[in-house]
């Protein structure tokens with residue numbers, strides 16, 4: 001089944017949004033397959049956002065990600081990469097729809113609370129980077145009530 005990498009950024013942790021965010025993915029019908037709470041080092045944050053290294057905001061972005069602990073997660077389910085991005089909302093909270101995580105809980109693009117992989121390919125790369133040990137192994141007993 002498809003998996004995505006979701007990270008609650010340091011502002012989401014500081015603002016007490018961890019439970020709310022996890023709850024939204026759980027209630028949707030996706031399955032939590034990996035979870036860790038950790039501080040990341042600068043070099044690791046730079047690796048995670050390597051595709052953005054040429055951007056003028058890259059330094060500030062790395063500072064933001066290392067500024068406190070983050071919640072790193074693997075979520076699994078049908079179309080979870082794309083649907084996860086919809087649950088999160090547009091990158092700039094000024095454009096995120098109400099009802100999305102960024103639309104409901106964020107104001108500025110540089111403090112947008114959460115990360116989600118933008119494609120199946122980046123999801124696989126990010127999961128390998130953050131969870132080299134791989135996902136946890138379990139199946140939800142609710143599966144047949146969520147998936148046809």
Ligand code: GTP
Nearest residue numbers: 057060061090091109110111112114115116117118
């Ligand atoms: P992520 O899920 O965090 O990867 O966001 P995204 O995929 O919606 O956007 P993108 O990968 O293009 O940018 C990664 C992160 O860099 C964003 O979530 C923002 O926190 C930050 N960022 C992107 N564009 C800007 C910008 O123009 N200014 C600032 N300050 N930060 C930006």
Ligand code: MG
Nearest residue numbers: 115116117118
């Ligand atoms: Mg991105």
